[in-house]
Amino acid sequence: MYPLELLETRLTIQPDEYRSILHALWRIVSEEGVLELYRGLAPSVIGVIPYAGVNYFVHDSLRSLYKGCSKTDRVGNIQTLLIGSLAGAIASTSTFPLEVACKHMQVGALKGRVVYKGTLDALRGIAKERGLKGLYRGLGPSCLKLMPAAGLSFMCYEALKHTLLEEELV
Incomplete structure (x- = not known):
């Protein structure tokens, strides 16, 4: 699916x-070659692992904090939405330089642009x-797009988990 991201950027x-x-x-493909469709793939793949780790860590930490502060075992849907949105924003912020490197590498071959040798070079x-x-640069719009999706x-994950676990107990 990565070539679609490159096409979107171009x-x-x-x-x-x-x-x-x-x-x-x-x-x-005809002017730059098939491999051009994968320019910038490395920082994109590298960024997925820390993004997911930070996202789930922050989500779980904020849920635990909420439960402790509110003295309840159940976190409601709205609270989960807000906690998930904040977790997504924090995860995105922590890995955003890799996203920027990816975009710069995707457009590197364009006229007058620097072509980077790799992720660290970018x-x-x-x-x-x-x-x-x-x-x-561009973190604000990225978070505005990502926060609702993460939340x-x-x-949905928590609601489905609750439903499935509740049915399993019956």
Whole structure:
């Protein structure tokens, strides 16, 4: 599925270059090669592991904190939605530089852009060119997109888990 992310990035950055997704796919493969569809894959894959770890750790920690503060064993759906959203935002913030490196690598072959040799080269280059702030450019919109998705995901997971465990006890 990763080539679709690259296509999305290219279509967003170069809207006048491509007529459609298929046109973009054909041009990228014919002009830059099939491997170009996977440019930036490494930081994307590397970022998934710490993102998931931080996301679940923060979610579980906030649930435990909520239970302790409210002196209850049950966390409601709205609270789970909010806790999951916050966990997603924290996880995204902690791994966002890898997402930025991925995007920079995806557009690296475009006219006038720096082509990075790898993930560390991209992170160093972005930090050198734009400072630490450059590694977090775009974090706000990313969190606005991700927070509801993470919150809903945890809310559905907890509701389903509760339903299944309740039926198992009967």
